[in-house]
Amino acid sequence: MEIPVEMVGIDERLVLEYAYAQLTLSRLGAIMSEKTLSGPTGGRLKEDALGRRKFLATATGLASAVWLTTGPGAKASAAPVVSAPAGALAIAVGPPVRATMLEAKLSGPQYYDDEEKQELIDVLENRSPFRWWGLDAKGHPPDKCINFEKEFSAHQQTKYCIAVTSGTTALMSALAGLGVGPGDEVILPAWTWYACYDAILAHGALPVFAEVDDSMNIDPTDIERHITRATKVIMSVHILGAPADMDPILEIARKHNLKVLEDCAQSVVVSYKGRPVGSMGNAGIYSFQVNKTISPGEGGAVVTSDPDVFERATRYHDCGFLRDGHAKVLAQPSHLKDFSSPNFRMSEFTAAVLRAQLRKLDRIVGDFRDKTTRITDGIKDLPGIQFRKKNDPGGGLGNWVFINTKGKEQRDAFIRAMRAENITAEPMGGSAILPIATHIEKKETLQLDWPSFTVGRGKTIQYGASACPKTIDVWNRYVGIPMDPKFTDQDVADIIAAVRKVYPVVMKA
Numbered sequence: 385m386e387i388p389v390e391m392v393g394i395d396e397r398l399v400l401e402y403a404y405a406q407l408t409l410s411r412l413g414a415i416m417s418e419k420t421l422s423g424p425t426g427g428r429l430k431e432d433a434l435g436r437r438k439f440l441a442t443a444t445g446l447a448s449a450v451w452l453t454t455g456p457g458a459k460a461s462a463a464p465v466v467s468a469p470a471g472a473l474a475i476a477v478g479p480p481v482r483a484t485m486l487e488a489k490l491s492g493p494q495y496y497d498d499e500e501k502q503e504l505i506d507v508l509e510n511r512s513p514f515r516w517w518g519l520d521a522k523g524h525p526p527d528k529c530i531n532f533e534k535e536f537s538a539h540q541q542t543k544y545c546i547a548v549t550s551g552t553t554a555l556m557s558a559l560a561g562l563g564v565g566p567g568d569e570v571i572l573p574a575w576t577w578y579a580c581y582d583a584i585l586a587h588g589a590l591p592v593f594a595e596v597d598d599s600m601n602i603d604p605t606d607i608e609r610h611i612t613r614a615t616k617v618i619m620s621v622h623i624l625g626a627p628a629d630m631d632p633i634l635e636i637a638r639k640h641n642l643k644v645l646e647d648c649a650q651s652v653v654v655s656y657k658g659r660p661v662g663s664m665g666n667a668g669i670y671s672f673q674v675n676k677t678i679s680p681g682e683g684g685a686v687v688t689s690d691p692d693v694f695e696r697a698t699r700y701h702d703c704g705f706l707r708d709g710h711a712k713v714l715a716q717p718s719h720l721k722d723f724s725s726p727n728f729r730m731s732e733f734t735a736a737v738l739r740a741q742l743r744k745l746d747r748i749v750g751d752f753r754d755k756t757t758r759i760t761d762g763i764k765d766l767p768g769i770q771f772r773k774k775n776d777p778g779g780g781l782g783n784w785v786f787i788n789t790k791g792k793e794q795r796d797a798f799i800r801a802m803r804a805e806n807i808t809a810e811p812m813g814g815s816a817i818l819p820i821a822t823h824i825e826k827k828e829t830l831q832l833d834w835p836s837f838t839v840g841r842g843k844t845i846q847y848g849a850s851a852c853p854k855t856i857d858v859w860n861r862y863v864g865i866p867m868d869p870k871f872t873d874q875d876v877a878d879i880i881a882a883v884r885k886v887y888p889v890v891m892k893a
């Protein structure tokens with residue numbers, strides 16, 4: 385942006401007023417009408433626009449030093465404009481770090497190539513889109529799902545895998561595998577995706593929230609106070625590409641004889657102290673919905689090394705039956721009779737794409753980590769900068785860089801200033817502070833007298849903000865910069881430049 389010369393040299397406040405007016409009309413309007421911040425329950429926050437007073441407070445000092453260099457008395461009629469000096473924030477008057485908005489794209493589909501194509505062609509030519517039987521046109525039975533299960537369990541270092549339709553149905557199948565039902569309680573983090581809560585409710589069990597800490601994962605020190613005689617499972621969600629602190633969680637589970645379900649939907653290939661997430665608890669689940677690391681659009685998986693959990697979960701996801709293909713994998717006599725249950729089977733097309741994507745998973749993660757490491761290295765010397773707490777510094781996926789601020793106001797100022805530089809920045813997203821989601825706070829269910837809320841603690845349990853003050857505080861403080869595994873060197877340099885420009889100013893305000 386350029387400032388007309390007639391504005392230079394008059395009272396500093398007026399210059400700022402002018403810049404504010406220009407901003408509001410041009411840049412800010414455009415930026416903010418397209419780019420609203422996401423709210424704590426995943427919805428979009430209504431943009432309150434950069435308040436005039438806030439702008440003046442932030443811009444005074446940083447902008448004045450560079451705008452008012454020509455001194456008083458400059459002539460309006462002379463050269464009509466002077467350029468804002470380099471280094472001024474774009475949200476004030478300076479030029480942005482880059483000309484167009486840098487946004488992170490979906491990772492998995494960016495890696496699609498002939499491998500996915502060939503896998504899909506196999507299914508088409510074989511005319512066998514269903515996992516258990518087909519036309520055998522090419523002379524062999526369908527094998528995409530069963531092979532994906534073998535390959536994925538090997539990758540995740542577990543004995544068994546069940547391919548399902550989504551992360552949500554994976555959660556439901558895993559909870560069934562762990563024997564969760566009405567009267568049981570499941571402890572889950574207050575910051576996670578709705579599916580975690582929904583899957584517990586689907587089994588008629590009671591979700592009980594624990595706080596998250598600065599790793600954004602469940603706080604192990606907040607679990608024990610929620611344990612009652614009805615508690616059956618701790619759902620440990622590895623959120624936003626980083627592992628939960630599994631050692632204390634597993635220790636608490638052992639002490640109280642509880643099961644651990646690891647939700648790795650947002651963290652496929654993440655590890656904790658050398659162990660893949662999903663392999664440490666009694667069962668693990670993954671999502672392959674399009675926002676996740678690898679994806680055929682939708683899909684999910686359950687993993688476990690416990691044959692009993694496997695049998696219950698596989699029956700649950702497949703109409704209560706144990707098909708021959710899974711009976712072979714079980715490799716022990718069945719302990720269960722057929723029972724009534726839904727169908728969450730994966731299609732051969734989905735598994736076909738997933739097999740190709742799985743072969744690329746380590747490459748995708750390597751690409752993510754390369755960008756995150758370079759960006760972190762490029763900003764870590766900024767005085768006082770604090771990143772998200774890491775439970776295993778080497779185990780993360782590297783799909784976000786999170787920077788701590790003093791609170792919501794500073795966080796939002798940071799985000800706006802970054803966006804003005806044309807770099808995407810957001811509050812923690814991809815999940816919700818579940819206890820404050822209206823329908824959860826009000827315990828809304830499809831039908832009245834839902835078993836979760838008609839027995840035991842379910843009758844009196846209270847959700848809402850009082851159930852998760854620490855989680856709300858964490859959400860208020862962090863700014864996230866989403867990564868794209870295919871960011872170019874220039875993109876990486878732009879992110880570093882933008883943070884180096886914005887951070888010192890915003891943190892001072």
Ligand SMILES: Cc1ncc(COP(=O)(O)O)c(C=O)c1O
Pocket residue numbers: 550551552553555576577579580621647649650671672673683684814
């Ligand atoms: C932590 C977590 N668990 C479960 C799910 C559910 O996965 P899906 O969307 O595949 O049903 C999601 C989806 O975003 C998630 O983030």
